[in-house]
Amino acid sequence: MENFVIQISCPDQRGIVAAVTGIMADNGINILDLTQHTASDVDVFMLKSVFEVPDNFNRRNFEEAFEPTALKFRMNWKIFSTERKERIAVLVSQTNHCLWELLLKHQDGELNCDIPVVISNHLINEPVARQFGIPFYQADYSQGKDEAEARIRKILQEYKIDLVVMARFMQILSPDFTDAWHNRIINIHHGFLPAFQGAKPYHQAWYKGVKIIGATAHFATSELDRGPIIAQEVINVSDRSSIKQLMRMGKDVERRTLVHALALYLDHSIFVHENRTFILR
Amino acid sequence: MENFVIQISCPDQRGIVAAVTGIMADNGINILDLTQHTASDVDVFMLKSVFEVPDNFNRRNFEEAFEPTALKFRMNWKIFSTERKERIAVLVSQTNHCLWELLLKHQDGELNCDIPVVISNHLINEPVARQFGIPFYQADYSQGKDEAEARIRKILQEYKIDLVVMARFMQILSPDFTDAWHNRIINIHHGFLPAFQGAKPYHQAWYKGVKIIGATAHFATSELDRGPIIAQEVINVSDRSSIKQLMRMGKDVERRTLVHALALYLDHSIFVHENRTFILR
Amino acid sequence: MENFVIQISCPDQRGIVAAVTGIMADNGINILDLTQHTASDVDVFMLKSVFEVPDNFNRRNFEEAFEPTALKFRMNWKIFSTERKERIAVLVSQTNHCLWELLLKHQDGELNCDIPVVISNHLINEPVARQFGIPFYQADYSQGKDEAEARIRKILQEYKIDLVVMARFMQILSPDFTDAWHNRIINIHHGFLPAFQGAKPYHQAWYKGVKIIGATAHFATSELDRGPIIAQEVINVSDRSSIKQLMRMGKDVERRTLVHALALYLDHSIFVHENRTFILR
Amino acid sequence: MENFVIQISCPDQRGIVAAVTGIMADNGINILDLTQHTASDVDVFMLKSVFEVPDNFNRRNFEEAFEPTALKFRMNWKIFSTERKERIAVLVSQTNHCLWELLLKHQDGELNCDIPVVISNHLINEPVARQFGIPFYQADYSQGKDEAEARIRKILQEYKIDLVVMARFMQILSPDFTDAWHNRIINIHHGFLPAFQGAKPYHQAWYKGVKIIGATAHFATSELDRGPIIAQEVINVSDRSSIKQLMRMGKDVERRTLVHALALYLDHSIFVHENRTFILR
DSSP: OOOEEEEEEEEOOTTHHHHHHHHHHHTTOEEEEEEEEEETTTTEEEEEEEEEOOTTOOHHHHHHHHHHHHHHTTOEEEEEETTSOEEEEEEEOSOOHHHHHHHHHHHTTOSOEEEEEEEESSSTTHHHHHHTTOOEEEOOGGGOHHHHHHHHHHHHHHTTOSEEEESSOOSOOOHHHHHHTTTOEEEEESSOTTSSOSSOHHHHHHHHTOSEEEEEEEEOOSSTTOSOEEEEEEEEOOTTOOHHHHHHHHHHHHHHHHHHHHHHHHTTOEEEETTEEEEOO | OOOEEEEEEEEOOTTHHHHHHHHHHHTTOEEEEEEEEEETTTTEEEEEEEEEOOTTOOHHHHHHHHHHHHHHTTOEEEEEETTSOEEEEEEEOSOOHHHHHHHHHHHTTOSOEEEEEEEESSSTTHHHHHHTTOOEEEOOGGGOHHHHHHHHHHHHHHTTOSEEEESSOOSOOOHHHHHHTTTOEEEEESSOTTSSOSSOHHHHHHHHTOSEEEEEEEEOOSSTTOSOEEEEEEEEOOTTOOHHHHHHHHHHHHHHHHHHHHHHHHTTOEEEETTEEEEOO | OOOEEEEEEEEOOTTHHHHHHHHHHHTTOEEEEEEEEEETTTTEEEEEEEEEOOTTOOHHHHHHHHHHHHHHTTOEEEEEETTSOEEEEEEEOSOOHHHHHHHHHHHTTOSOEEEEEEEESSSTTHHHHHHTTOOEEEOOGGGOHHHHHHHHHHHHHHTTOSEEEESSOOSOOOHHHHHHTTTOEEEEESSOTTSSOSSOHHHHHHHHTOSEEEEEEEEOOSSTTOSOEEEEEEEEOOTTOOHHHHHHHHHHHHHHHHHHHHHHHHTTOEEEETTEEEEOO | OOOEEEEEEEEOOTTHHHHHHHHHHHTTOEEEEEEEEEETTTTEEEEEEEEEOOTTOOHHHHHHHHHHHHHHTTOEEEEEETTSOEEEEEEEOSOOHHHHHHHHHHHTTOSOEEEEEEEESSSTTHHHHHHTTOOEEEOOGGGOHHHHHHHHHHHHHHTTOSEEEESSOOSOOOHHHHHHTTTOEEEEESSOTTSSOSSOHHHHHHHHTOSEEEEEEEEOOSSTTOSOEEEEEEEEOOTTOOHHHHHHHHHHHHHHHHHHHHHHHHTTOEEEETTEEEEOO
């Protein structure tokens, strides 16, 4: 059954929830789930609601009816149909535990999206994509970064991609790229940000002797490893672990965190305000 | 500043949120935080909202205006003022880590309640209560359980108690008592319910070789250790731990879980439906 | 490089470690890692050590030299070569997230074993096994349980299997079977044992309103869901989760816990004493 | 009963465990618990063992017998009696949840040490110390930092202090001080190091939108918040939490982490190598 999700954020004011849900009731909408939070430290109102609609529901009419209220409260708002699947492109290099995780979870029906294409700077993961019947393309960085990025962007366009997921893609995207895909590229960093930015986070962690390691899924921006954090997970590590063991243990955390972040995106649970996210479930 | 909290539960129907928030808007109310969830497995609608009111707000008028809507949707509902402090009585036996935790957290301003009395079947914790300036009474079970319970219930009445917290109180309350205080007695069980009901849960856990131990805060009912679960927390334990070490480690989990459950109660986040709770934050 | 692991358990006495490591030193052995623990609640001494050996090391001679000491202290003991890979058979029904996890982790080099065969009561997972080049057999329970088990046991024998892993195998093995494979069958139970034994543990958990769900890997015995627990993992769940969502979230915990238990087995970290394990790492 | 603990670290070589445990056996020692680990990434051998001794045991003789072996393997080593209580001074400013935690845990017999003195830059916590019968001194920083530190160091000397615990002491100790007390000052930092060094870590965390907050206990060195990490703990935080709520939730993590680190110190489980610790339990 087609349901809808509405996401609203705006400066905090009196009467927003009543105004919103009043219009919804006037249009025969039944709210299934609603979360509203005002981040008073930065004075931002946020609302997410899942709702079902009557048989004669006309989305365009509803959006027109909603528009004056949205203007009045200066809302950023958007309505999503649960039937409209986001189209995801996966970027991957050689390490493929995150790629496998995405494709298996998708196959299991746990990710409400389409994955029409996999792109890599290497050829090694072509068989993995093929086995799930997904077209695979190489963007060969050895021929130059600009060319490789141009190729990737062309493929994204051809496949009408909505969101890019970097599943351990070991190339740094240019600012042009990340700006064009603002808040539409999810990256998995194999460290607990904001600590351990940059290369070899497990080596950094081991030499610091930290007792907990983690992974961070975030939107990629032009500043490496500094985009808004979407999800983080951690595990306790014993000091009897070698660097190699940290890397191995970390892989489980990475794939779990990446899929979790993607699921939050697909649920429309992510709000972004001034380089941080608010997750409302 | 005085804010209010409304708690609503009822069978699921269309238009409840709009009806509720419409009346709120009509009365000049500003919603600060709202969580709505429908447990579709049992068809129960639940809503919790924190709101602020205009200067001329009259609570009684609002409640009267709300009543027809409540009747229409067959709501269980209640409004709480953040200025009205619940009055808590603490029952304790000899082990006092939970008592200390409650009194220190309360002193630190982290528990929005009054603790006007501490009651025990022993005298040993009288100095602890006294040091916080709280009257202490003994209910001497060696003189008979009926007399002891009668004394406790009399004290609860005298001190106009709203909620009883059993902070490692090692006597089993009679069904008469638990029925009279239905969903108003929070107990801490030092095991991960529903496993390890009854006595010596850490011994049970050790001999089973479980790898994780926990504590459970629940409403006390006439069925021992089977009332609705409010909060649970766990820790991983090494198999190199002795029973004694489990007991020691468990104490931290117990006090944390009990205080957490009490905070949920004081936030009006607990909904009870057919012997289970739903926590809505 | 071939290293060795020694596992010893016996009643606690003075001088065991010195006796053991003395013989090791006499044979030119270099200890890489050693953990010794005495469970004083049941008076059991346990020792696990990983060691490297000189070029001229003769395992048989060493074992002969060790035997008198073992007899003196009434030891259960065994030496394992890190080069000798345990041979694992996977039993699976229709749900295959645990099967995928095992095969991918194995392919990634994270499980030091061979997986020469997959057996199922259904045909649906044949393609999964085949894709990893692993022979697949059906044991058709619709033809009778005795016949199906006989077929399984014959296959285990043919493939010289050391350990059986039940990766969500939804048939109950007979006592004959579990006795014959005592402490050599690892099962994953999709609930937090000892609570939630038997069928539909996520339904049980939801209706109890528990705040944490978990999975348990244990040795299968003739008593359903009561064998020694090897590993347990948990996740916090929101009360806004449906039963279906619990089941989905639980799948991640299940596969993680099962692989973790298998890795402990392959590391020779599991000691069993009177229906509980001690994990020594 | 008096037991002993031995801590050994040295470059990795063959035969160390055998040599050590051989001497122990020759002296009638019974090993209760032994953990040995070689950190092969930095080639360091570490061993911790708890042992009981015969009635006629002479510690000095044993140490003399051990010395040649220690020299041969270039060991850092030390023997501790479980009867010799470390003498701890607590430094605290105004926030006192860590102070309370230390004193209550100590009173409960969970910390095997003496706490003969509490020192603060303020007077506000004098009643807390007094209630446990512990002398309290003020080191008034408003009179100058040098004078205040001189006073503290004098008190530490008078009370024959072994270890300083900074329980939310909000002054930065001078390099002279930290050098003089190298690896003998435990500080609690209210953030997850190495992220969030410096002031206001919860504000930093909130504005970064991290999903997990933590606390870090570490040895204080002349480089602020960069000394060897002893213990870390974390909690997941909801994005519906305000900065104030993060601070409140963080307090529980802080006190738990600090006491945990102190317990590790008192158990002689901490090894330090090149600015990181290895915890061997």
